[in-house]
Amino acid sequence: MSTYSEIKKVTTETLRKMKFEGEKITMLTSYDFTTAKMVDAGGVDAILVGDSASNVMAGHETTLPITLDQMIYHTQSVVRGVSRALVVADLPFGTYQSNAEKALESAVRMMKEGGAHAIKIEGGKEIEDSIQKIVNAGIPVMGHLGLTPQSIYQFGTYKVRAKEEQEAEKLISDAKLLEKLGCFAIVLEKIPAELAKKVSKSLTIPTIGIGAGADCDGQVLVYHDMVGMNQGFSPKFLRRYLNLYSEITGAVSQYVKDVKGKDFPNSNESY
């Protein structure tokens, strides 16, 4: 265990120091109180209230339908369960792209009503004004480059991004811009490991990878994927630490058998 596990409250500054000292940063998603409590107790440095809640919690095909009110509700629930980790909340699709004022309004709601410690938004140059406005208001911003799921209808597929030189060059210059604008960290999603390494080395702010290889300064996974609750999703980058889908369905079917067979409740389980 590192000295950082002793830290009572992780801040954006803690993450910056971790990069500087070569200590890997850990991040997982959570969308509710009970999960956040367990994830925090397990010792992750940061918790992402991802707009992947749109897929995982609500069953939508994409992250696009989730609303700011819904993300605020998820964030409030997570914050109540967390004592150590930095809680970063996604601003959902349509709440920051149109103009900087709207972006700031959305970010302020997420901080004030949601209780987030920082926000995350997807994109580079095209959302420069929004990032600058939010940072200027004193709100920590995490960037997100590479496969940005809010642009899925533009990409058309969830395949690895920035394999071609032109897209890789844009990603590198976007990453530098995000650092210059004052972002405290950047998520790099589904890009070649070599490119992620190059970006990570060229920045003083940490990169957090998902499907971006081992040389990012930290790693993030969707909690439901890493504990194996989601059987239909098996990308190459995912490591499953449990198989909760079969554990839970097994427990449920045992309960059904016990009730139907009049085994539950027994006399010890009755008043």
Ligand code: KIV
């Ligand atoms: O919404 C999310 O869960 C994310 C991660 C995949 C990085 O943005």
